[in-house]
Amino acid sequence: MGFRWHDRPAVPNMERVVVVISGPRRRRTPPWFGPEARRALVAGLAVAVLALAAGWPYWRGHPAAAAVTLAVCAAIAAEGVLLATGGRTRRTGLAFVTAAAAWALNWFASWDAGAGPMVSPYAQAGFYLALGVGVLLYPTGRLEYLADRVWTAVACAVLTACPTAMWLTSEPEWAAFRGDSVWWPAPFPDLGLFRAVLRVSSGLYLLLALSFAVVLLLRLSRMGRLGRVLALPVTIALAFVGVSAALTQNPVMEASVSLDALLDVYAVQGAVAGVVPLTLLASGLRVRLGELSVAGRMLRLTAPVTVERVRDALRDVLHDPSLDLWFWAPAEGLYVDTGGRPADLAGDAAPGRWRRTVLTASGDPLAVVELGGALRDHGSLVEAALAAGGRALENARLQATVHANLEQVRSAYERLVRAEAVERERLARDLHDGAQQRLLALGAMLGTLEAVSADGAVREHARTCRGELMEALAELRALAREVRPALLVQGGLAPALEVVAERIGTRVRLEVAPGRYSSEIESTLYAVLCEAMSYAVERAGAARVTVRVRPEGARLVAEVSDDGGSPGDPAADLAGLSGRIRALRGQVSVDGDPARGTTVRMVLPCE
Amino acid sequence: MRVAVAEDSGIFRQALVTLLTTVGIEVAVSAASGEELLARVAGDPPDVAIVDLHMPPTHTNEGVVAARRLLERHENLGVLVLSAYNETPQAMELFRDQPRGVGYLLKDHVTDVDNLRSALERVMRGEVVIDPDVVSRLVEARHREHELARLSERERGVLALMAEGHSNAGIGRRLHLSARTVEDHVRSIFTKLGITSSATGGPQDSNKRVLAVLTWLRAAEPR
Numbered sequence: 001m002g003f004r005w006h007d008r009p010a011v012p013n014m015e016r017v018v019v020v021i022s023g024p025r026r027r028r029t030p031p032w033f034g035p036e037a038r039r040a041l042v043a044g045l046a047v048a049v050l051a052l053a054a055g056w057p058y059w060r061g062h063p064a065a066a067a068v069t070l071a072v073c074a075a076i077a078a079e080g081v082l083l084a085t086g087g088r089t090r091r092t093g094l095a096f097v098t099a100a101a102a103w104a105l106n107w108f109a110s111w112d113a114g115a116g117p118m119v120s121p122y123a124q125a126g127f128y129l130a131l132g133v134g135v136l137l138y139p140t141g142r143l144e145y146l147a148d149r150v151w152t153a154v155a156c157a158v159l160t161a162c163p164t165a166m167w168l169t170s171e172p173e174w175a176a177f178r179g180d181s182v183w184w185p186a187p188f189p190d191l192g193l194f195r196a197v198l199r200v201s202s203g204l205y206l207l208l209a210l211s212f213a214v215v216l217l218l219r220l221s222r223m224g225r226l227g228r229v230l231a232l233p234v235t236i237a238l239a240f241v242g243v244s245a246a247l248t249q250n251p252v253m254e255a256s257v258s259l260d261a262l263l264d265v266y267a268v269q270g271a272v273a274g275v276v277p278l279t280l281l282a283s284g285l286r287v288r289l290g291e292l293s294v295a296g297r298m299l300r301l302t303a304p305v306t307v308e309r310v311r312d313a314l315r316d317v318l319h320d321p322s323l324d325l326w327f328w329a330p331a332e333g334l335y336v337d338t339g340g341r342p343a344d345l346a347g348d349a350a351p352g353r354w355r356r357t358v359l360t361a362s363g364d365p366l367a368v369v370e371l372g373g374a375l376r377d378h379g380s381l382v383e384a385a386l387a388a389g390g391r392a393l394e395n396a397r398l399q400a401t402v403h404a405n406l407e408q409v410r411s412a413y414e415r416l417v418r419a420e421a422v423e424r425e426r427l428a429r430d431l432h433d434g435a436q437q438r439l440l441a442l443g444a445m446l447g448t449l450e451a452v453s454a455d456g457a458v459r460e461h462a463r464t465c466r467g468e469l470m471e472a473l474a475e476l477r478a479l480a481r482e483v484r485p486a487l488l489v490q491g492g493l494a495p496a497l498e499v500v501a502e503r504i505g506t507r508v509r510l511e512v513a514p515g516r517y518s519s520e521i522e523s524t525l526y527a528v529l530c531e532a533m534s535y536a537v538e539r540a541g542a543a544r545v546t547v548r549v550r551p552e553g554a555r556l557v558a559e560v561s562d563d564g565g566s567p568g569d570p571a572a573d574l575a576g577l578s579g580r581i582r583a584l585r586g587q588v589s590v591d592g593d594p595a596r597g598t599t600v601r602m603v604l605p606c607e
Numbered sequence: 608m609r610v611a612v613a614e615d616s617g618i619f620r621q622a623l624v625t626l627l628t629t630v631g632i633e634v635a636v637s638a639a640s641g642e643e644l645l646a647r648v649a650g651d652p653p654d655v656a657i658v659d660l661h662m663p664p665t666h667t668n669e670g671v672v673a674a675r676r677l678l679e680r681h682e683n684l685g686v687l688v689l690s691a692y693n694e695t696p697q698a699m700e701l702f703r704d705q706p707r708g709v710g711y712l713l714k715d716h717v718t719d720v721d722n723l724r725s726a727l728e729r730v731m732r733g734e735v736v737i738d739p740d741v742v743s744r745l746v747e748a749r750h751r752e753h754e755l756a757r758l759s760e761r762e763r764g765v766l767a768l769m770a771e772g773h774s775n776a777g778i779g780r781r782l783h784l785s786a787r788t789v790e791d792h793v794r795s796i797f798t799k800l801g802i803t804s805s806a807t808g809g810p811q812d813s814n815k816r817v818l819a820v821l822t823w824l825r826a827a828e829p830r
Contacts, residue, residue: 432691433616436691437616437618437619437691438618440616440619440622440691440714440715440717440718441616441618441619441621441622441623442622443622443714443715443717443718444619444622444623444625444626444717444718445622445625445626446718447626447717447718447719447720447723448622448625448626448629450720451626451629451630451720452629466718466719469718470715470718473715477691477692485694486692486694487692487694487696489666490661490665490666490667490697491667491696491697495696495697498696499694499696502744502745
């Protein structure tokens with residue numbers, strides 16, 4: 001999985017290094033003319049020569065057709081050889097070379113002698129079959145889908161059976177050839193049967209062409225987005241060639257057509273087939289161009305660098321909206337997502353996904369990128385994009401690390417707030433259930449003493465003690481209320497706020513949805529709402545305060561609005577409140593001016 | 608007088624039972640929860656049941672639930688609900704509909720024998736009793752201060768005693784006023800505050816009156 005861009009040779013041991021500096025070897029050929037290109041040229045020339053020889057009688061009268069056909073044959077053969085050098089496209093390349101050779105052989109029909117005329121229909125069939133299968137094998141080198149395999153099998157059967165049936169049932173004259181010079185066994189000549197064979201054959205050819213178009217469309221829908229972008233022109237071109245071949249073949253599928261008419265059709269079909277190498281070439285150029293332009297696009301799309309922008313740039317450039325990115329946070333020793341949250345990347349990627357680790361120039365982990373599996377076929381493009389985005393990725397990683405640290409601080413704060421809420425609850429419970437009940441019991445005992453004692457002084461003393469005790473109880477309750485109001489624990493926010501509203505002395509309108517939340521949310525919200533209410537009354541001098549608390553999906557929204565005019569900056573005055581809300585991953589917005597009053601809006605996530 | 612006690616705090620229950628026994632009130636049942644009390648008084652109901660407001664399992668309004676069920680099952684039983692806290696909106700549920708023989712007392716005031724005894728006697732007679740501190744908190748909750756300002760000092764005193772559940776005669780005794788004068792004050796208060804109630808006289812009437820006054824006091828503006 002290890003992948004390294006900016007591939008720098010490992011620094012050798014610095015002691016005793018012999019550095020051999022050799023001058024660059026002189027190239028006698030330009031860089032694009034390598035061994036592959038030379039092989040392709042040779043193959044193209046060879047097939048062109050073969051086609052020239054095969055169609056010589058016809059070419060003499062039709063130089064333009066000759067030029068086009070020879071060029072198409074040469075182009076398909078050369079393209080086949082180039083494709084055959086790639087690992088996965090090897091089979092496609094071989095199929096194309098076969099197709100080019102078959103098309104050249106097809107032209108032996110023009111000699112109107114020997115075995116050429118009989119072999120020609122097989123060669124023509126072989127040409128289309130090889131071209132079609134070559135495209136179906138592209139780019140994986142396998143017939144991946146059931147439809148591909150079924151079509152290939154049916155095409156093999158039809159394209160073998162039809163030419164065979166033709167010479168089995170006809171005299172050469174019926175098929176546009178001279179009977180005395182051609183080798184044509186004709187074991188069962190029957191004009192009626194031959195006509196039927198021709199009709200059935202032309203129907204089957206058309207059916208093959210149309211079904212091929214359908215198979216191509218089916219393949220297209222299963223490809224990744226990038227694959228689709230590249231395969232679409234070739235698919236359209238090939239479907240066009242197939243259907244036009246079947247249609248142009250139709251007029252010559254008659255008994256007693258002239259040889260010239262037949263060869264004219266061949267010339268047209270060959271010219272149309274020239275579209276295939278041209279579109280393949282265009283697609284190839286487009287891939288290359290994409291790889292070249294990817295650097296510029298990455299640079300443009302990632303400026304200024306943010307974590308999300310780098311991810312979105314990669315998604316855009318690689319046409320993969322499902323692409324995901326995690327950065328290595330060295331301090332924490334784990335991968336984090338674009339939001340800074342730790343991610344568990346142990347184990348393999350989901351099926352159909354492709355996960356690559358990206359290393360820094362010095363070989364340390366930098367990021368993990370997960371792509372759709374279809375992009376495996378465009379490895380060089382992915383590499384180009386990652387290489388181009390290298391600096392941006394490193395910068396973004398810094399950002400992700402900062403996010404991760406922030407996230408840690410925030411979750412620590414959150415834990416603190418939670419712990420505080422729990423601790424407050426425990427303390428409040430101790431005060432309520434422990435100390436308070438004990439003091440109340442003591443009060444009842446003093447009451448008993450007061451009731452049983454006959455001594456007036458004792459009774460008076462007990463009464464005073466009871467009075468003191470009640471004072472102590474009141475103080476204890478005030479303290480407990482500060483810690484956490486009993487009503488909040490018992491009844492939740494609504495009744496607790498009701499009591500606060502009663503005590504606050506201004507008209508407070510409460511619209512608090514009933515419902516219970518976690519104790520840290522309730523106690524935090526209670527505390528900040530109390531703060532906001534007393535701010536409204538004491539600082540802003542509001543005459544009316546409205547408090548709204550309502551759940552909105554997975555969030556709890558609380559609003560305190562007043563009609564007061566704050567002398568200062570409400571947002572600054574309420575900073576403590578904001579901190580507590582943010583600790584629970586909530587948001588606070590303060591809006592208002594002296595004329596309209598102030599609205600504090602708090603949104604808390606709650607499960 | 609025979610009473611039954613339901614209180615989850617053992618130490619306070621013990622002290623309360625001792626106090627009651629000492630002043631000559633028979634404690635027939637002493638239970639740790641409302642359920643237990645309901646089960647144990649079913650066959651032989653006492654005169655008054657004393658029930659803690661906050662009991663297990665939720666410590667919210669178990670006392671109110673137990674009180675309402677006791678009142679439903681035993682016609683002549685009085686119920687006195689105790690709470691350690693003044694701020695208990697859920698306790699007001701006690702006085703919904705037609706309150707009769709119900710009391711709500713803060714635990715602080717239970718330690719005063721005279722207070723306790725008088726509350727027990729009143730609920731036994733079918734009166735409604737509300738702790739003076741609860742009433743004064745409602746009166747002091749100033750969201751109706753506007754309207755309350757229209758009342759005279761004396762009228763405010765009468766209003767508070769009305770809210771505590773006292774009859775005209777009771778109010779008259781406490782404020783040293785004649786029954787006729789109290790009646791005048793009550794009528795004037797009702798007119799000034801816009802409270803409509805037909806209740807003026809006997810114990811049943813004064814219960815309805817409590818309800819009207821409580822409702823008015825608790826109604827926050829504008830709800």
